[in-house]
Structure formats: structure tokens, C-alpha cells
Amino acid sequence: MDDYNIKLVGLGVVLWATVFLLIRNILPKRSFEFCNRLVSTIHATLAVTLALLSVEDWRCPVCPLASKSSPRQMQTLAITVAYMIYDLVCCLFDKKDNLDNMVHHLVSIVGLGAGLAYEKCGSELVAAIWITEISSPFLHLRELLKELGYRDTGLNFIADLLFAAIFSLARMGCGPYLTFVTVSANNPVVIKAMAVGLQLVSTFWFYKIARMVRYKLAKWTSKKVV
Numbered sequence: 001m002d003d004y005n006i007k008l009v010g011l012g013v014v015l016w017a018t019v020f021l022l023i024r025n026i027l028p029k030r031s032f033e034f035c036n037r038l039v040s041t042i043h044a045t046l047a048v049t050l051a052l053l054s055v056e057d058w059r060c061p062v063c064p065l066a067s068k069s070s071p072r073q074m075q076t077l078a079i080t081v082a083y084m085i086y087d088l089v090c091c092l093f094d095k096k097d098n099l100d101n102m103v104h105h106l107v108s109i110v111g112l113g114a115g116l117a118y119e120k121c122g123s124e125l126v127a128a129i130w131i132t133e134i135s136s137p138f139l140h141l142r143e144l145l146k147e148l149g150y151r152d153t154g155l156n157f158i159a160d161l162l163f164a165a166i167f168s169l170a171r172m173g174c175g176p177y178l179t180f181v182t183v184s185a186n187n188p189v190v191i192k193a194m195a196v197g198l199q200l201v202s203t204f205w206f207y208k209i210a211r212m213v214r215y216k217l218a219k220w221t222s223k224k225v226v
Contacts, residue, residue: 005078005116012082016043020086034147036090037140043083044136050076051130054122062127062178065185069115069122076126080133081112104201108132111194121191124182128198131170131178138163157220164213171202 016039023035054072057063069077088105115125142159150156175198182195 005074008075008078009082009085009116012079013086016083016086020090031147032090033094034144036087036094037144040083040087041137041140041144043080044133044140047076047080047083047129047133050079051126051133054126056123062123062181064123065181066121066187067123068120069125073122073126074116074119076129077112077116077122080129081109081116084109084112100201100204104198107194107197107201111191111198114188114190114194118188118191121182121187124178124185124187124191124195127174127178128182128195131174132198132202134170135163135167138166152219157216160213160216164209167209168206171199172206175199175202 019042020035020039023038024030024032027035050072054070054076055061056070084105088102088109091102091105112125112129115121138159142156142163145151145153145156145159179195179199183192
């Protein structure tokens with residue numbers, strides 16, 4: 001990784017932390033988790049947008065495979081690596097966070113960091129960012145609504161269903177294909193391992209989300225009956 005990308009990642013960590021502190025100052029009555037989720041939503045929206053803008057060939061969004069990353073792809077990777085480092089630090093302060101989320105962060109940092117270091121696999125890695133972040137705004141929305149007093153409401157139920165649907169389509173629809181092409185191409189071993197690791201974590205989360213949806217549907221149906 002050259003000095004420019006190292007500086008960009010370092011600057012990004014500082015900027016994400018600054019955004020968090022600004023939100024905490026603007027919303028002093030909101031919880032640590034609430035403010036961090038707002039930062040995460042900003043990142044997810046930015047990351048998805050940058051990932052789309054960095055696609056080189058819309059006839060094959062993950063092409064060219066195992067190729068040198070474009071400057072825009074490198075910037076997208078650096079911004080997301082910086083966010084992941086910032087958010088991993090936040091995980092250490094948030095007692096509610098769990099092991100699988102921390103594993104997800106570590107795998108992402110190592111894999112995307114390897115992409116920055118090798119300066120290749122940009123197409124595959126920005127596609128991975130798109131797949132993993134497209135459902136994040138809805139994940140955070142459902143939790144933000146709870147703190148705003150909309151727990152167990154129709155709005156929160158819709159947010160749950162939207163998150164589950166988008167997550168399932170992205171992670172279990174597009175995810176396995178991206179994992180296959182990444183592992184099949186002439187990519188560094190660490191990036192292949194990242195692809196497999198992220199898919200395994202996504203599969204575990206899919207199982208948990210399916211159980212959540214089943215519970216929410218049963219609960220919502222019983223409320224309607226009553």
C-alpha cells in the first residue's frame with residue numbers, strides 16, 4: 001500500500017470519528033448506539049454510491065476480474081476500510097455488540113486492506129462493498145425507529161421486512177456468485193479467503209434474520225387477530 005492510500009485511510013478514520021462526535025454534540029440526548037448508527041447509515045449510502053460509480057463495465061459489473069484497480073475503486077476501498085476501523089473501535093465501546101459482527105469487521109478490514117496493498121481486484125471488492133452495504137440503511141433504520149419510540153409499530157414492521165428482503169437478495173442471491181468468481185479468478189489467497197469468510201458470515205446472519213422474520217410475522221399476525 002503506497003503512502004497516499006495509507007494517509008487516505010488514516011484521514012478517513014479521523015473524519016468518521018469527527019462525524020460521530022458532531023452527531024453526538026447535535027443529539028446529546030440520544031444514545032451512543034443511535035449516533036453510531038447514523039454514521040453507519042451515512043457510510044452505507046456513500047459506499048453504495050461510490051461502488052456504483054466505480055463500475056467499469058455495466059455489461060459485467062464485476063469485470064475485469066483480478067485486474068488492476070482504478071483510482072476510483074481504490075478511493076472507495078480506502079473510505080470503507082477507514083469506516084470499518086472506526087466502527088471496530090466503536091464495537092469495543094458498545095457492550096451490545098457481538099462476536100459475529102466483530103469477525104465481519106476484521107475480515108472486511110483484512111480483505112479490503114489487501115486489495116489496497118495489492119492494488120488489484122478492485123471490481124470484485126467494490127462489488128462486495130455494494131452487496132454488503134445495500135441493506136445496511138434498512139438495518140439501522142429499524143433500530144433507530146425503536147429508540148424514537150416506534151417499536152412494534154407498522155412502520156418498524158415494514159422496516160424489518162425491507163431489511164430482510166434486501167439482505168436476502170443481495171447476500172444470498174448475488175453473494176454466492178461473487179464469491180465463486182472471486183475464488184475462481186487469479187486473486188491473492190487473502191482476498192479469496194475474505195470472499196469465503198464474508199459469505200459464511202452472511203449465511204449465518206441470513207439464518208438469524210429468517211428466524212427474526214418468522215417471529216415478527218407470527219407476532220404481527222397475532223396482534224391483528226386480537
